[in-house]
Amino acid sequence: MGDRGVLLVTGGSRGIGAAVCRLGARDGYDVVVNYAARKDAAEALVAEIEAGGGRAVAVRGDVGVEADILSLFEAADRFGRLAVLVNNAGIVDLPQALADMSAARLERMFRVNTIGSMLCAREAVKRMSTRRGGAGGAIVNLSSAATKLGAAGQYVDYAASKGAIDTFTIGLAKELATEGIRVTAVRPGIIETEIHASGGLPDRVRDITPSLPMQRPGTAEEVARAVLWLASEAASYSTGAILDVSGARAILP
Numbered sequence: 001m002g003d004r005g006v007l008l009v010t011g012g013s014r015g016i017g018a019a020v021c022r023l024g025a026r027d028g029y030d031v032v033v034n035y036a037a038r039k040d041a042a043e044a045l046v047a048e049i050e051a052g053g054g055r056a057v058a059v060r061g062d063v064g065v066e067a068d069i070l071s072l073f074e075a076a077d078r079f080g081r082l083a084v085l086v087n088n089a090g091i092v093d094l095p096q097a098l099a100d101m102s103a104a105r106l107e108r109m110f111r112v113n114t115i116g117s118m119l120c121a122r123e124a125v126k127r128m129s130t131r132r133g134g135a136g137g138a139i140v141n142l143s144s145a146a147t148k149l150g151a152a153g154q155y156v157d158y159a160a161s162k163g164a165i166d167t168f169t170i171g172l173a174k175e176l177a178t179e180g181i182r183v184t185a186v187r188p189g190i191i192e193t194e195i196h197a198s199g200g201l202p203d204r205v206r207d208i209t210p211s212l213p214m215q216r217p218g219t220a221e222e223v224a225r226a227v228l229w230l231a232s233e234a235a236s237y238s239t240g241a242i243l244d245v246s247g248a249r250a251i252l253p
Contacts, residue, residue, distance in 0.1 A: 005083030005137075007231075008032040008076050010063050010120055013042035015193035016142065017088040019224035021045055025054035027228060029084065032076045036062045036089070063089045063116030064108065073123040084231045085124040087117040087141045087165075095154040095201065106157050113161035117141055118168060121183075129179040136180025138231040139172070141165050143242060145189040145250035162187075166242055173240030182239040184230040189246025191218045213248040 007029035011017040021031045022045070031049060033056055035042035042058035049056040059075045061068035076082055090113045093105055121139050128137035143166050146159035165185060173183040190212060192205055201207075205217045226245045229235055244250050 004028045004030075006030045006032060006076055006080040007084045007086065008034065008072075008082060008124075009086045009088055010034045010061075010072075010116075011036070011089030012086075013038045013045055013058070016188065016191065016220045016223045016227075017086070018045055019220035020086050020088065020227050021049065021056065023221070023224045023228050024084075025049040025052065025056060027232075030054075030080050031056040032072075032079055033058045034061055034063075034072055034089065036060070062112075063120060064112040066119055069116070069119050069123060073120075073127070077127070081135065082124060082127045083135075083137050085120060085137070085139045086227055086231070087120055087139065089116065090142060090162075092155055092158045097153055098156050101157060109157045109161050110164070113158070114164045114168070117165060121168075121172060125176065125179075125181060128181050129176065131179045134180070137182075139181060139183045140227050140230050141169050141183070141185040142227075143169070143185045143187040145187050145244065145246040147187065148250045169242060170240050177239060182230075182235070184235070184238055184240070185242045186223060186226050186230065187242060187244045187246060187250060188223045189218060189244070189249040191220060191223060193220055216247070218245060218247055 007024040009017050009020050012021045012033040013035040021033050025031050033042045033045055046056040046058045057079055059072050061072035063069060124139055128134040130136055144162040147163040147166050151159040169183055169185040176183060190205060190208055223245050226243055
């Protein structure tokens with residue numbers, strides 16, 4: 001059993017989530033790899049972690065469905081003491097102007113990206129809060145550089161859903177400051193993952209790279225390192241902090 005307790009990563013089977021799971025296992029956490037559809041990817045990641053001497057389990061659950069969230073946390077309880085929640089699961093949709101977006105699209109975006117993260121945090125707090133008999137812990141939310149840039153003409157709904165995560169991070173950090181739980185967030189910029197293809201722009205990273213300050217995209221592992229630092233005791237006085245991992249893309253004039 002890992003000496004750091006359980007690390008639960010929503011959307012943990014691919015991209016940034018998978019990188020957090022891999023590095024977390026190396027850091028001594030027992031890892032709950034949550035997935036919504038890609039059971040094959042989640043189980044392959046679990047096998048990889050176990051082959052490296054770690055302990056992991058794959059648990060299906062759509063963070064846009066409250067019943068699935070409750071089942072996910074019950075599975076985590078059976079695995080061990082929850083120490084860290086990483087709210088990584090999120091979606092993006094096809095590029096559109098707001099005038100063309102349906103109510104169904106907007107509802108789904110906020111249900112998964114915002115409400116799902118809030119409900120997962122709620123369940124984590126119930127288990128971690130020292131006021132409720134827990135041993136404390138950390139919650140790290142995944143935001144986006146889009147919260148500063150707005151994603152006009154493409155993903156204003158996504159940007160707004162992540163802007164809500166920024167506000168939620170600050171408020172929950174203050175709410176839990178005396179209950180042994182630190183709440184932080186990471187704002188990734190352009191990262192080489194599959195999310196761009198799911199948003200209808202499979203070549204987005206290639207096309208945008210020349211305009212990036214560092215002339216390259218970030219990697220999932222670079223974001224994962226920031227996530228795990230914020231979750232660790234090395235960041236023991238950091239709560240309410242939102243860390244840009246965007247290669248200067250999100251710096252405003």
